[in-house]
Amino acid sequence: MLTIGKLGQAAGVKVPTIRYYEQIGLLTEPERSAGNQRLYSRATLDRLCFVRHARDLGFTLEAIRDLLSLSDHPDQPCAAADAIAKAQLAEVESRLERLTALKAELERMVVQCAGGRIADCRVIEALSEPAAEKGAGRRKDDAAGALA
Amino acid sequence: MLTIGKLGQAAGVKVPTIRYYEQIGLLTEPERSAGNQRLYSRATLDRLCFVRHARDLGFTLEAIRDLLSLSDHPDQPCAAADAIAKAQLAEVESRLERLTALKAELERMVVQCAGGRIADCRVIEALSEPAAEKGAGRRKDDAAGALA
DNA sequence: CCCTGAACCTATAGTCGCTATAGAAGTTAG
DNA sequence: CTAACTTCTATAGCGACTATAGGTTCAGGG
Numbered sequence: 001m002l003t004i005g006k007l008g009q010a011a012g013v014k015v016p017t018i019r020y021y022e023q024i025g026l027l028t029e030p031e032r033s034a035g036n037q038r039l040y041s042r043a044t045l046d047r048l049c050f051v052r053h054a055r056d057l058g059f060t061l062e063a064i065r066d067l068l069s070l071s072d073h074p075d076q077p078c079a080a081a082d083a084i085a086k087a088q089l090a091e092v093e094s095r096l097e098r099l100t101a102l103k104a105e106l107e108r109m110v111v112q113c114a115g116g117r118i119a120d121c122r123v124i125e126a127l128s129e130p131a132a133e134k135g136a137g138r139r140k141d142d143a144a145g146a147l148a
Numbered sequence: 149m150l151t152i153g154k155l156g157q158a159a160g161v162k163v164p165t166i167r168y169y170e171q172i173g174l175l176t177e178p179e180r181s182a183g184n185q186r187l188y189s190r191a192t193l194d195r196l197c198f199v200r201h202a203r204d205l206g207f208t209l210e211a212i213r214d215l216l217s218l219s220d221h222p223d224q225p226c227a228a229a230d231a232i233a234k235a236q237l238a239e240v241e242s243r244l245e246r247l248t249a250l251k252a253e254l255e256r257m258v259v260q261c262a263g264g265r266i267a268d269c270r271v272i273e274a275l276s277e278p279a280a281e282k283g284a285g286r287r288k289d290d291a292a293g294a295l296a
Numbered sequence: 297c298c299c300t301g302a303a304c305c306t307a308t309a310g311t312c313g314c315t316a317t318a319g320a321a322g323t324t325a326g
Numbered sequence: 327c328t329a330a331c332t333t334c335t336a337t338a339g340c341g342a343c344t345a346t347a348g349g350t351t352c353a354g355g356g
Contacts, residue, residue, distance in 0.1 A: 003323095003332080003333075004332090004333070004334095005331095005332065005333075014314085014315080015332090015333085016314075016315060016316080017313085017314065017315085019334095019335095020313075020314060020315090024313095033322085033323095034322095035321075035322045035323075035333085035334090036321085036322080036333085036334065037322070037323085037332085037333055037334075038333085038334090046276060049276065050272075050275050050276050053275045053276070054275050055313090057250055057253065057254065057275070058250060060312085060313090061312080061313070067271075067272060067275070070266055070272065071266060071272045073266060074265065074266040075265060075266070076265065076266055077265055077266070078265060078266045078268070078271065078272075081266060081271040081272055082258065082271055084271070085254060085257050085258050085271045086258055088254055089251065089254040089255060089258055092247060092250055092251045092254060093251060095247060096244070096247050096248065096251060099240060099243055099244050099247065100244065102204075102205055102206060102240055103237065103240045103241060103244060105205065106205065106233060106236055106237040106240060107237060109233050110230065110233050110234055110237055117222065117223060117224065117225055117226060118218055118219060118221060118222040118223065118224050118225070118226045118229060124198075124215060124218065124219045124226075124229055127198050127201045127202045127205070127215070128194065128197065128198050128201070151303080151304075151352095152303090152304075152305095153302095153303060153304075162343090162344085163303090163304085164343075164344065164345080165342085165343065165344085167305095167306095168342075168343060168344090172342090181351090181352095182351095183304085183305090183350075183351045183352070184304090184305065184350080184351080185303090185304055185305075185350095185351070185352085186304085186305090203342090208341080208342090209341075209342070210341095
């Protein structure tokens with residue numbers, strides 16, 4: 001049996017995050033010690049490692065919730081899990097594309113700045129180009145969405 | 149003079165976002181019409197386009213605030229603006245690296261799922277590998293940070 | 297000149313995935 | 327036994343918006 005601190009250390013997840021996962025129902029409420037402290041089983045450690053790994057891969061908590069419930073029913077076909085992973089892959093590929101374009105633009109900006117005064121600075125100038133070249137509305141996952 | 153709706157359309161920014169930018173002091177309070185509606189100048193349109201473009205490039209509002217105040221003092225050297233852009237570029241490069249690794253891992257997962265039952269599903273299995281191979285604590289910008 | 301409907305106003309709450317804080321209570325090593 | 331550490335609950339905050347409610351103003355048409 002592990003305390004919440006040990007569990008967090010073992011899984012690479014901070015203590016408040018574990019309590020948060022419990023709060024939103026991603027982890028079930030654990031046993032408690034005589035003094036009301038949470039006690040976790042090895043199985044919960046596995047589950048938390050799964051969550052952490054999936055988060056690192058960019059899965060949303062919603063997707064992870066689905067994957068967890070799938071893994072709780074191992075007799076069903078795995079098409080659903082596969083679909084989630086494929087959607088995730090498509091996400092990542094589109095982010096990669098946009099980030100690559102972004103990188104090119106930033107590199108152009110940095111190269112052009114020759115150490116003069118702001119008035120001549122291409123960094124600021126490069127950002128002042130008009131928006132709205134095609135369709136004004138911002139899509140939900142514009143380039144900025146690919147970043148923190 | 150533009151109403152907030154026209155401004156938003158011209159800059160590609162939603163109306164509530166403009167009001168939000170005003171609230172946090174990124175845009176100054178505009179003039180008002182007789183009926184208390186916001187009226188914006190062309191200069192504000194430029195400023196908002198700048199903000200939008202910078203956001204698309206992944207700059208935080210904090211960085212944009214700095215860039216805006218720099219562009220308001222065009223007689224100073226542009227080293228500061230250059231530094232901000234370079235930091236941004238480094239950010240993007242690191243995200244790109246991590247996203248690329250991620251993509252490889254997701255591709256591996258998807259390929260391995262052969263359409264069987266969950267019990268044999270590599271997607272779920274791939275996510276169950278133990279964490280904490282080197283240093284348990286999650287860094288602030290782990291892979292997940294590169295995603296939405 | 298009035299009416300309708302769109303666009304505007306303010307204020308507040310919600311989103312996601314945590315993180316931080318406060319103050320109390322439990323646990324462990326010396 | 328005491329000091330230091332961990333844990334407990336509850337609540338608020340982060341960034342960057344987005345949504346909702348309930349009201350006001352404006353532009354065009356009859």
